[in-house]
Amino acid sequence: MVEGLIGRKxxxxxxxxxxxxxxxxxxxxxxxxxxxxxxxxxxxxxxxLQIGLVEEKGVKQPIKPVxxxxxxxxxxxxxxxxxxxxxxxxxxxxxxxxxxxxxHEGEKVHVTGTSKGKGFASVIKRWGFRGGKASHGSxxxxxxxxxxxxxxxxRVVKGKKLPGHMGDNKTTIRNLTVVQAxxxxxxxVVKGSVPGARNGLVLVRKADFDIHAPVEKKPVPEEEKKPLxxxxxxxxxxxxxxFEDKKxxxxxxxxxxxxxxxxxxxxxxxxxxxxxxEGKKPAPEPEKQATEEKEMIPEExxxxxxxxxxxxxxxxxEEKKE
Amino acid sequence: xxxxxxxxxxxLRKDMDSFNVGDTVKVQVIIREGDKERIQVxxxxxxxxxxxxxxxxxxxxxxxxxxxxxxxxPLHSKMIKKIEVVRRGKIRRAKLYYLRKLKGKAARLKEIxx
Numbered sequence: 001m002v003e004g005l006i007g008r009k010x011x012x013x014x015x016x017x018x019x020x021x022x023x024x025x026x027x028x029x030x031x032x033x034x035x036x037x038x039x040x041x042x043x044x045x046x047x048x049l050q051i052g053l054v055e056e057k058g059v060k061q062p063i064k065p066v067x068x069x070x071x072x073x074x075x076x077x078x079x080x081x082x083x084x085x086x087x088x089x090x091x092x093x094x095x096x097x098x099x100x101x102x103x104h105e106g107e108k109v110h111v112t113g114t115s116k117g118k119g120f121a122s123v124i125k126r127w128g129f130r131g132g133k134a135s136h137g138s139x140x141x142x143x144x145x146x147x148x149x150x151x152x153x154x155r156v157v158k159g160k161k162l163p164g165h166m167g168d169n170k171t172t173i174r175n176l177t178v179v180q181a182x183x184x185x186x187x188x189v190v191k192g193s194v195p196g197a198r199n200g201l202v203l204v205r206k207a208d209f210d211i212h213a214p215v216e217k218k219p220v221p222e223e224e225k226k227p228l229x230x231x232x233x234x235x236x237x238x239x240x241x242x243f244e245d246k247k248x249x250x251x252x253x254x255x256x257x258x259x260x261x262x263x264x265x266x267x268x269x270x271x272x273x274x275x276x277x278e279g280k281k282p283a284p285e286p287e288k289q290a291t292e293e294k295e296m297i298p299e300e301x302x303x304x305x306x307x308x309x310x311x312x313x314x315x316x317x318e319e320k321k322e
Numbered sequence: 323x324x325x326x327x328x329x330x331x332x333x334l335r336k337d338m339d340s341f342n343v344g345d346t347v348k349v350q351v352i353i354r355e356g357d358k359e360r361i362q363v364x365x366x367x368x369x370x371x372x373x374x375x376x377x378x379x380x381x382x383x384x385x386x387x388x389x390x391x392x393x394x395x396p397l398h399s400k401m402i403k404k405i406e407v408v409r410r411g412k413i414r415r416a417k418l419y420y421l422r423k424l425k426g427k428a429a430r431l432k433e434i435x436x
Contacts, residue, residue: 011326014376015333019354020401027326180329189329 002098003085004205005030006053007188009113011198015179023191025179028111030188030204033098034075039083047211049086051098052078053201082203088211100188103181108207110174113196117168127161171195175207330376335398341380343368343418344411344431349382349395350403361403364393367411367431369418373397383421385429390422410434 007030015023037050055078061067062077070077073094086092103109123129123144132140144163148156173194180189194202341347349364366384369392373379378397383390395402411431421429 011324013326013330016396016398016400018400020352020399022396025329027329029325185325185328187325187329 001087001090002049002051002092002102003209004109004203005033005084005098005100005102005188006051006080006082007031007202007204008053009194009196009198009200009202010187012193013189024193025189025191026176026194028188028190028194028202028204029186030100030103030181031098031186034073034078035092035094035096035098036070036073036075036078036081038092038094047085047088048083049092050081050083053080053082054078055080080201084203084205085209085211099183100181100186101183103178103188103204103206105178105180107178108175109178109190110172110205110207111176111190111194111202112170112172112205113194113200113202115167115169115171115195116197118166120163121166122163123161126163126166129161327375333376333398335402338397338402338405339407341368341405341407342410342413343371343416344413345407346409346411346431347382348406348408349393350406351395352401352403365408366391366393367418367421369421370416371397383418 007028010027010029013025013027015025017023032054033051034054035049036052039046039048039050041047052075054076059077059079062070067077075095118125122142124131124142129144131142132138132145134141144161147160147162173192176190176192176194178188179191180187182188188204190204196202345368346366347368351362351364353360353362364382364384366382368380369383370381371378376398379394380397381392381394383392385391410433412434413431418431
């Protein structure tokens, strides 16, 4: 699994929760990305995937050395390249495509972007100073005021908050909740706002990404390797099971497309257990609601309709006569 | 169509009757008290509609016991059960904020007669 994706901020929207409260949303077009280069510990000194954002807009033919870089991976050239970590045991090749389906609903993500530039801003806007009186003869409106003492230390302290360029910084908003990840349109919807302007480049990363994710350590069982792996699995299983029981959510996240067969069985086992209690509870509730609704509708809505319909009918012929 | 519209499309309330500024409407608001749900009706004139997509809202004004009451509803909110148009009003501007200054007979709107 890859840690994250490159994307572009599309814009903001909103939705409503069950109580009718407004929830702000940001729509990001995340991916599709292609793996350009797999950097390894032995060769490059660190382990990372270089991925590129595939965009609808065509890309100019890059210079020859760079052309070779893409040719090696066997993918068409892209403009934007970024590096992401990946689960060490994952079987990812150069030239592979990565889609939004690495994220799922309810997952937490970090979104990095370049904040909107505010230009040269002073202390009220930039640092949240309170400012002075606006009227009543005040001549001290939005000025920063004193910036330090006199003889000692005879200089302005380092790090003093002063006017200067604001915004246009690399900014990360942490722990945004994924609301929707649509592979068809490559859209990722997160709760809350994201730094930058529309069409700005953003990097979306999993909040709880672990390079040594346990799921990835169980490759698809092959005949030759089986005996060795079974031993390993038996050793690990008791620990992992405890972990799964306590935190079922992170475990499910990591087990996306590339799972060993044992993992799938576990998931299957878990699901019916969860569904059973849920299945029992909702059964009585709808009945209650149904009765309540029936009671309510005749009280408040039905009589009004009945009353009104004759009125309208009466009015209509009159108007025609006129 | 922008990609934001693509996300919003499923959530938009298309079951609502169309109404315009100047119409007298009855808005059925779902009110949740604990587990119970009931419906409250807010009847008044629509004096403004604004926004587009999921952010669209409208303002309903009524005079209750001599005191003007205005309520802003999100157009696509789940808490609105139904909007009934009682009367179509004849108006000459998009925002009827001038009604706030008028009282009694002056604050009436002409009805559209077909």
